[in-house]
Amino acid sequence: MQLPLFEYHRPASLDEALATLGTAGSSLAVLGGGTDLLINLKLRLERPRALLSVRELPELAGVSVDAAGTLRIGAGERLTDLATHPLLVARYPGLAQAIRAVGSRHVRNMATLGGNLCLPTRCWYTNQSEGWRGSQLPCWKTEGQVCHVIKTASNCRAIHSADSVPALIALDARLLLRSSQGERELPLADFYRDDGIENNVLAPGELVIAVLVPPARLRSVFVKAAARTGLDYGYATLAGALGGSNRAPKSLLLVAGSVGTMPMVLHQSARIILADGLTEASIEAAADAARDDLGEVTNLFTPPGYKKRLVRGLVRRVLNELRRQKLPAAD
Ligand SMILES: Cc1cc2nc3c(=O)[nH]c(=O)nc-3n(C[C@H](O)[C@H](O)[C@H](O)COP(=O)(O)OP(=O)(O)OC[C@H]3O[C@@H](n4cnc5c(N)ncnc54)[C@H](O)[C@@H]3O)c2cc1C
Known part of the structure; x- marks a missing residue:
């Protein structure tokens, strides 16, 4: 498959990038590492007239901690560098695990954090060649009015499967646009x-600049169930971040990925642990509660019943790993 022709813009500064973006509108697509966008161009899923490369903008670079202890990760940072970054590995192990879980080493060598955060959803009816798609009736994503995956769905149910996202939401991260x-x-x-x-909710003309992780000493874990580790998208992923002790947890966020069109926070499972502490019994109860937390899940890539059983197992695994993990050292 060949790339279509496009104009290529490589701005030298953020101001130049934003000015170009502001005037070009939807005919221009933002390019990070291109590991997803360029494939979508080849599949003719997107047809921008021009690409704007942002990964070398100095304003999107760097990993730093400010005086208040907030971690800032620039959107242009390469996943390979983040996966082994000493600060992330030591203080945010769940995030480092999640980033290491993205694709293969070759993919991570090119991919950026901003691209992962803005990764479009996927579906086996649309992420196909133009010819293949042409043999099917159109769906919501291809200007039709039906979902081939869930016939009764009133909108597109393609799956969100960006691995860094559940790990960052579990850390209560904020986004700078x-x-x-x-x-x-x-x-x-x-x-x-x-x-x-x-x-x-990225508005036209907006760029993701950085992710901000608030100061907190948390234990954190990310696990992924996929057909082949080291390459594939997850059938389901789960991230957890826990504050406090096993006996008296102060905060817990559990976030499932690759099970629906957006990441899902497992509120009921977390409530059980916050009330009872991390014990064998509470972990079993929290794993069981994940089923209700998930609600309706898609049958895309695997049957929904399987996905729910998978998440139940991942909740058990994440909580057991959190229980064993030592709290990251204070500064
Ligand atoms: C073989 C293979 C396996 C993969 N496996 C996984 C996987 O297991 N897990 C996973 O999460 N992903 C996976 N991916 C998808 C992809 O490689 C990653 O999500 C990657 O992080 C995307 O980053 P990128 O910089 O290459 O994004 P790009 O392809 O450059 O861009 C992706 C999207 O983000 C937008 N964008 C990029 N940067 C910005 C910014 N700063 N502001 C606003 N919008 C922006 C682009 O316009 C585009 O819509 C896989 C890809 C391949 C080819």
Whole structure:
């Protein structure tokens, strides 16, 4: 498959990038590492007239901690560098595990964090060649009015499967966005929408600049169930971040990925642990509760019953690993 022709912009500064983005509108696509976008261009899933490369912008670079202890990771950072970054490995092990779980080493060598955060949803009816898609009736994502996966669905149910996202939501991360109109910050959890087409709230002309992780000493874990580790998207993933002790946990966020059109926070499972502490019995109860937390899940890639059983097992695994993990050392 060949790439279509496109103009290529490589701005030298963020201001130049935002000015170009502000005037070009939807005919221009933002390019991070291109590991997803370029494939979508080959599949003719997207047809931008021009690409704007942002991964070398200095304003999108760097991993730092400010005086208040907030971690800032630039959106242009390469996943390979983040997966082995000493600060992430020591203080945010769940995030480092999640980043290491993205694709293969070759993919991570090119891919950026910003691209992972903005990864479009996937579906086996749309992530195919143009010819293959042409042999099917169109669906919500290809200008039809039906979902081939869930016939009764009133919108696109393609799956969100960006591995860094559940790990960052579990850490209560915030997103820094900027356009030529100014800057805004929002919780990463609020960035995603339950719609396989418009699956985030990035406004036209806006760029993801950085992720901000608030200061907290948390234990954190990420696990992924996939057909082949080291390459495939997950059938289901689960991230957890826990504050406090096993006996008296103070905070817990459990976030499932690759099971629906957006990441899902498992509130009931977390409530059980926060009330009873991390014991064998509470872990079993929390794993059982995940089923209700998930609600309706898609039958895309695996049957929904299987996905729910998988998440139940992942909850058990994450909680047991959190229980064993030592709290990261204080500064
Ligand atoms: C073989 C293979 C296996 C893969 N496996 C996985 C996997 O297991 N888990 C997983 O999560 N992903 C996987 N991917 C998908 C992809 O490689 C990663 O999600 C990667 O992190 C995307 O980053 P990128 O920089 O290459 O994004 P790009 O392809 O450059 O961009 C992706 C999207 O993000 C937008 N974008 C990029 N940067 C910004 C920014 N700063 N601001 C606003 N929008 C932006 C682009 O416009 C585009 O819509 C896989 C890909 C391949 C080819």
